[in-house]
Amino acid sequence: MEYRRKPELQDRLAAEFVLGTLRGPARARFRRWLREDAALARVVDRWSARLVPMAQAVQSRRPPARVWRAIEERLVGTMPGTGSGLWNSLAFWRAVGLIASGAGAVLLAAVTVFVPPAPQPAPAPLVLRVPSNEFPASYLAVLSDPKTQKPMLIVSARRNSDQLWVKALDRSIHVPQKSLELWAVMPKGQPPKSLGMLSREQKTMLPLREIADHSLADVPMLAVSLEPMGGSPTGRPSGPVMYTGPCVQYW
Amino acid sequence: MSAPDPLAELLSACGRGDRAAFGRLYEATSAKLFGVAIRILRREDWAEEVLQDCYVSIWSHAHRYRPGLSAPMTWMTSIVRNRCLDWLRKPSLEVIDEDGSVIDNALSENPGPLAELQRSADASALARCLQALEARQRQAIALAFYDGLSHAELASHMRQPLGTVKTWVRRGLLRLKACLGEGA
Numbered sequence: 001m002e003y004r005r006k007p008e009l010q011d012r013l014a015a016e017f018v019l020g021t022l023r024g025p026a027r028a029r030f031r032r033w034l035r036e037d038a039a040l041a042r043v044v045d046r047w048s049a050r051l052v053p054m055a056q057a058v059q060s061r062r063p064p065a066r067v068w069r070a071i072e073e074r075l076v077g078t079m080p081g082t083g084s085g086l087w088n089s090l091a092f093w094r095a096v097g098l099i100a101s102g103a104g105a106v107l108l109a110a111v112t113v114f115v116p117p118a119p120q121p122a123p124a125p126l127v128l129r130v131p132s133n134e135f136p137a138s139y140l141a142v143l144s145d146p147k148t149q150k151p152m153l154i155v156s157a158r159r160n161s162d163q164l165w166v167k168a169l170d171r172s173i174h175v176p177q178k179s180l181e182l183w184a185v186m187p188k189g190q191p192p193k194s195l196g197m198l199s200r201e202q203k204t205m206l207p208l209r210e211i212a213d214h215s216l217a218d219v220p221m222l223a224v225s226l227e228p229m230g231g232s233p234t235g236r237p238s239g240p241v242m243y244t245g246p247c248v249q250y251w
Numbered sequence: 252m253s254a255p256d257p258l259a260e261l262l263s264a265c266g267r268g269d270r271a272a273f274g275r276l277y278e279a280t281s282a283k284l285f286g287v288a289i290r291i292l293r294r295e296d297w298a299e300e301v302l303q304d305c306y307v308s309i310w311s312h313a314h315r316y317r318p319g320l321s322a323p324m325t326w327m328t329s330i331v332r333n334r335c336l337d338w339l340r341k342p343s344l345e346v347i348d349e350d351g352s353v354i355d356n357a358l359s360e361n362p363g364p365l366a367e368l369q370r371s372a373d374a375s376a377l378a379r380c381l382q383a384l385e386a387r388q389r390q391a392i393a394l395a396f397y398d399g400l401s402h403a404e405l406a407s408h409m410r411q412p413l414g415t416v417k418t419w420v421r422r423g424l425l426r427l428k429a430c431l432g433e434g435a
Contacts, residue, residue, distance in 0.1 A: 015424045018329070019392065020291075020336050023401045027336070045320050050431050052325040052332070053374045054381075054396050057364035058290050060282035067285075067299050068277060071306045075270070148268050172271035176278070242270075 003033070003040075010043055018047040065177055072175075072226065072240065137251030139212045141222045143243035152243045153198075155182070155222055157212035159251065164206040164216075166198055173242070174200050180242065181231050182206065185221040192223065197231050219247045258323035259316075266314035273310055280324065281306070284331045291335040291399035301338055305331045332399075339399055364397055380430035388423030391416055 003010050016022040017030050034041050136158050143153040152173055157164040166182060173180065183192040196206035208215045223244040225237040232238040258279060264272030281302065288298035288305075309327055316326055368378040381389055391409065394400045400408060405416040 012421060012424075015428070016420070019395050019420070019424065020332065020399055021395045021402050021405075021420055023336070024340060027340070042320075048321060048325050048329050050377070050427065051396065052328050053322075053377055054364070054368060054393075055283070055287050055328045055332070056324075056374050057367035058283065058286045058397065059364075059367075061286045061289055062282045063285040063299060063302055067281070067302055070303050071277070071310075074303070074307050075273075075310055145268075145270075170271070172274075175274055 004037070010040060014040065014043040014047045015051075018044060018051050068177075075240075135250060137249075139216045139247055140250045141245045141247040143222060143224060143245035145243055146241075151245075153224065153245075155245075155247070157208065157216060159213045159249070160211050162208045162211045162215075164195060164208050164212070166204040166206065168198070168202050168204075171202060174198075175226060177229060178239075179227045179229050179231055180224050181227045181237070183223045183225060183237055184216070184219040184247070185223050185244075187218060187220055191236055194231070194235065195222070197227075198224070216247060217249075221245065222247050256318070256323055259318045262309075262313050262316045262323050262326075263318070265310055266316065273313075276309075277306060280327060283324070284327060287328060287331050288335055290397055291332065292338060293398075297338060298335075301331065301334050305334050308334075336399060364393070376431060380427050383430055384423050384426055385419075388419045388426070391419040392423045392427070395420060 003013060013022060013030055017027065022030055034044060138159060139155075139157045141155040142151050143155065144151045150170075152168065152170050154167045154169065155164060156167075164182075180198040182195040182198060184195055185192050195208070196204075198204050221244060223237070224242050225232070226239040226242050227237070228239070258276065261272045261276040261279070265276060284305065285298060285302050288301045289295060292298050292301065305327075308330055312330075316323070321329075368374050368381070381392070384392070387409075391405050394405055394408065402413060402417050402420070405411075405420070406413040409416055
């Protein structure tokens, strides 16, 4: 390629590429060279460092909230460096239900191992009196980010209580102008049931319709979806699934 | 530039898949980048679409960001400007200077963003070097950079032959480089 032997031409093309006056087919061709030529890329980096700070002077304008919503929707299920995938489809929810009901035993083992470091559940009205050094008989779930596997939330309810406690392990889970909604993923492809919205506090108490032994006994998995403020308008998860985890009986 | 840039930390967290960091990165940078896109595209709906694409791209390429090679804002702004220029290339789109604001901005004595630049300590050397250019060179470079004008558009807006504006741009860039020094 001719430009390689002509550093001045190379420099000029890089400068005009960064400035924006290199256009049309010439720009496209230059970009192909850039991908293959690390030295040329460095020339462009130097020109970028010179010129692009001019952009600091442009008047800022806050984009409308729909831009962020659209971005989030496009990111669901993606990781840096990977293609995109959708977690918020009906197929996903069905699959989660099926997997969860089938793989309960394995998941139970995994979660039980995780239980000891879990904090004590927040005080709920005592239905059963239990020795203080023993973890009370409870339904437990550790919800993690499916991509990073990082545990993000602990959900617990004593089996005879109608209070479900949610503790956020990472407070940065909340997104401005959005709500996080907790769902019981039901077995056999039944639609998920809402358990309520997470507060922005570290701990949230969600009242169950019936005591946990009735409302959670058949629930293989819990999940949290990102919803418009105040919760899903449809009664079903409408936004991306952020965190999931098996729901197990600990006693 | 020696103090760790918080944006660089957010970007590297994004590279590890940290969605919360991505939210903070968006909070911190989207208004500036939206401003850049609107200025070039002059249509908010296009700018919104470009911004969306760019943040998806920032997320998926964050693991490739190398702090040593470019400042985070430079890296992200370049993504947005490139996308805007590609957008303008679509043959179906004709950027129309409906209200003549591009020409007005270009021809007015008020340097607009350039004056703003002088107030920014980070970019003061750049502002000084831009001021040191001949007025026509400075104007051509500002129109190309801020408004995304091509050589042909520059020629028509500045009412000069194509060869003349190309020369202004080229000489202006060379003088800027010399003024900023190789280290810039």
